[in-house]
Amino acid sequence: MLYTRSSQLFAEASEVLPGGVNSPVRAFKSVGGTPIFAKEAKGAYLYDEDGNRLIDYINSWGPMLLGHAYEPVVTAVIEKAKKGTSFGMPTELETEIAKLALSMVPGIEKIRFVNSGTEACMSAVRLARGFTNRDKIIKFAGCYHGHSDSFLIQAGSGAITFGAPNSPGVTQGTAKDTLLARYNDLDNVRSLFEANKNEIAAIIIEPVAGNMGCVPPQEGFLKGLRALCDEHGALLIFDEVMTGFRLSKGGAQELFGINADIVTFGKVIGGGLPVGAFAARNEIMNYLAPLGPVYQAGTLSGNPLAMAAGLAMLQDINTNEGLFERLEQKTAYLEKGIRKQLEKAGVVFTINRVGSMISVHFDERPVVDFDTAKNGDNESFKKFFHGLLQEGIYIAPSAYETWFITDALTYEDLDFTIAAVGKVAATL
Numbered sequence: 001m002l003y004t005r006s007s008q009l010f011a012e013a014s015e016v017l018p019g020g021v022n023s024p025v026r027a028f029k030s031v032g033g034t035p036i037f038a039k040e041a042k043g044a045y046l047y048d049e050d051g052n053r054l055i056d057y058i059n060s061w062g063p064m065l066l067g068h069a070y071e072p073v074v075t076a077v078i079e080k081a082k083k084g085t086s087f088g089m090p091t092e093l094e095t096e097i098a099k100l101a102l103s104m105v106p107g108i109e110k111i112r113f114v115n116s117g118t119e120a121c122m123s124a125v126r127l128a129r130g131f132t133n134r135d136k137i138i139k140f141a142g143c144y145h146g147h148s149d150s151f152l153i154q155a156g157s158g159a160i161t162f163g164a165p166n167s168p169g170v171t172q173g174t175a176k177d178t179l180l181a182r183y184n185d186l187d188n189v190r191s192l193f194e195a196n197k198n199e200i201a202a203i204i205i206e207p208v209a210g211n212m213g214c215v216p217p218q219e220g221f222l223k224g225l226r227a228l229c230d231e232h233g234a235l236l237i238f239d240e241v242m243t244g245f246r247l248s249k250g251g252a253q254e255l256f257g258i259n260a261d262i263v264t265f266g267k268v269i270g271g272g273l274p275v276g277a278f279a280a281r282n283e284i285m286n287y288l289a290p291l292g293p294v295y296q297a298g299t300l301s302g303n304p305l306a307m308a309a310g311l312a313m314l315q316d317i318n319t320n321e322g323l324f325e326r327l328e329q330k331t332a333y334l335e336k337g338i339r340k341q342l343e344k345a346g347v348v349f350t351i352n353r354v355g356s357m358i359s360v361h362f363d364e365r366p367v368v369d370f371d372t373a374k375n376g377d378n379e380s381f382k383k384f385f386h387g388l389l390q391e392g393i394y395i396a397p398s399a400y401e402t403w404f405i406t407d408a409l410t411y412e413d414l415d416f417t418i419a420a421v422g423k424v425a426a427t428l
């Protein structure tokens with residue numbers, strides 16, 4: 001496949017956009033080469049500016065659970081746009097999507113909509129600090145919660161891909177309030193609580209980590225965090241920006257049967273438009289302005305187009321018979337096929353998977369935290385990435401990213417992908 005027009009467009013973009021992109025994860029910095037420019041997309045396929053068709057395993061980094069240009073979502077946005085694109089006033093639509101989200105996700109009574117996952121996580125932490133009257137938070141190495149200052153400490157995928165785990169520009173003052181723990185290491189968290197008695201406002205965690213590849217929580221880990229938070233009067237924040245409405249209707253909370261105190265959303269909840277949200281029980285949410293003292297606002301929050309897309313998406317997910325079983329089966333099928341091909345080629349690897357989140361690591365040791373995620377062989381990954389791209393398969397251009405499976409994929413697509421993996425594996 002040729003990518004000449006994409007390369008030209010990238011050169012042009014690089015003149016006016018830093019690195020030619022508006023989000024660093026889109027650049028091909030860690031794999032080499034130049035990014036592919038998208039022209040349009042439908043279902044499981046992307047069509048690029050060179051006229052290539054690519055089977056898409058990124059799906060806008062998660063949102064397109066039901067495929068690109070999903071008819072109900074597209075129609076809802078078009079119809080809404082005709083009636084005005086923003087009012088700066090409340091609309092009935094916001095109540096409608098709120099009611100639906102609250103009915104799908106366990107343990108939450110009120111929700112606030114924002115414009116991105118970053119905003120949701122940033123606001124959730126502020127709310128937790130206001131509610132507990134404490135300053136410190138615990139985050140896990142390799143977890144990503146958006147690009148807000150407090151979180152850019154060993155922040156996983158995007159940040160680590162570019163070799164800047166701790167971003168310049170984040171002050172010492174901010175960084176000192178973020179305590180870093182090892183994923184899947186309960187003793188580590190326990191000792192942080194012991195060393196910072198009555199100072200920790202919250203733990204924020206991806207209940208299934210998806211920004212250091214896919215790293216599932218080990219048996220008892222999330223439950224242990226819940227108990228530690230209860231024991232020490234801290235709040236447990238589940239960052240479900242990736243897992244929300246993807247792992248089940250109720251996200252990771254429902255999947256693992258563990259309730260967090262605050263839950264954040266993004267990606268799927270907007271159906272491909274910029275939406276984030278955070279939610280909790282009334283006691284906590286009532287701390288938020290205008291009811292309570294913790295300030296948070298947004299000119300375009302609850303934007304009618306974004307809410308229309310999100311509502312159409314959630315309505316579909318809520319009534320889509322067998323959706324999560326299909327996603328599980330398709331992804332399990334893909335996993336099995338990739339395993340077989342890599343084994344056949346004698347490639348050293350580990351595959352992690354939870355539901356429709358899956359990642360391939362080029363290392364035989366189990367990947368359970370950030371340190372083990374970093375063990376993967378990036379040279380193999382680069383070849384793997386470019387090999388698949390030549391076959392018309394688009395996975396994330398970083399070894400630290402999860403593949404996001406969409407229900408729009410057919411078994412023919414999966415078979416094609418598995419065969420391509422076989423071809424590429426033979427060259428590794």
Ligand SMILES: *Cc1c(COP(=O)(O)O)cnc(C)c1O
Nearest residue numbers: 116117118144145146241242266
């Ligand atoms: C993508 C992501 C975010 C940030 O969301 P944006 O919409 O990119 O700001 C936060 N947390 C997790 C777990 C994510 O995957």
